[in-house]
Amino acid sequence: MACQRPVSVPQRLRLVDLTTGEIRADVPLDPGYATLAVAPVFLTHRGRPVVAVAGTDVPGPIVxxxxxxxxxxxxxxSLDSGTASVLATGRIEGREVLAAGGDFDGVRIxxxxxGAQLLNLTPEGxxxxxxxxxxxxxxPVVxxxxxxxxxVQVFDAINGQPVGRAVDIGRRWPPLVVTSLRVTRFRDDTAVLAAPPRLWIV
Structure with missing residues (x-):
């Protein structure tokens, strides 16, 4: 299943079956969510597959x-204030979780x-x-x-405490802006892989 954003107005969220090409759902979006500037993510909610969508035009909840x-x-x-710029999913102690970060200068999980909030992280920067x-x-780590x-910083996903020291990527010129992360294995160590291509051992 994939998410598709047509270029026409009003904006709609289309869910497309990648096997058949069939549009499974075609949902009109409220103006605050219509740009889909933040990539939607799939997760399971109350036993059913759902798509999480963040608003970017005005502060508002993830729906x-x-x-x-x-x-x-x-x-x-709820984000309380600000807007999300990134969504992610994963598992913490067997539970599927939704994480969001953005202009509210933190990460909510x-x-x-x-829908209960588990963590509110405050990364440096x-x-x-x-x-x-x-x-x-x-x-589990975030x-x-x-x-x-x-x-770039890593936190324990159970108690919210930092794991090691943050890596300063802002002193480069031009500054390095990381657009995606992945926690992976490198030889016998845990590593954080980033784009643009960088690798840090945790």
């Missing part, structure tokens, strides 16, 4: 749409099934632009990258 029917769900994920979830020595005074 869910049923991936089969396109129906908007009642559960929302919620239980995807209940400003404007979170990339998030990844993974494991380090059997414990990797983050900020744009202004940029840092």
């Amino acid at each position: 869910l749409f049923d991936a089969a029917t396109g129906e908007r769900q009642d559960t929302t994920f 919620w239980d995807a099934d209940t 400003f404007r979170v632009r990339a998030i990844a979830l993974g494991e380090r020595h059997g414990r 990797a983050t990258a900020t744009e202004q005074y940029g840092r």
Whole structure:
């Protein structure tokens, strides 16, 4: 299944079956969500596959749409202020979670099934632009990258404490702006892989 954003106005969220090319759902979006500047993510909510969509034009919650029917769900994920610039999903202690970062200068992590907030991380730097979830020595971790005074940083996903020191990526010229992260293995160590291509051992 893939998400498709047509160029026509008004903007719509189309869910396309990649096997058949069939459009499974075609959902008109409210103006605050219509640009889809933040890539939607798939997750499971109350036993059903859903798509999480973040608004970028005005501050507002992250909303869910049923991936089969396109129906908007009642559960929302509140940011309190600011807008999200990145969404990510993963698992923490067996629970599927939704993570968001952006102009509110932090990373919020919620239980995807209940909508309960689990963590509120405060990475060094400003404007979170990339998030990844993974494991380090059997414990779940969250990797983050900020744009202004940029840092790449890893946190324990259970207690929210930093793991090691943040990597300063903002002193380069031009400054390095990380657009995506992945927590992976490098030889016998845990590593954070970034784009543009960089690799840091955690």
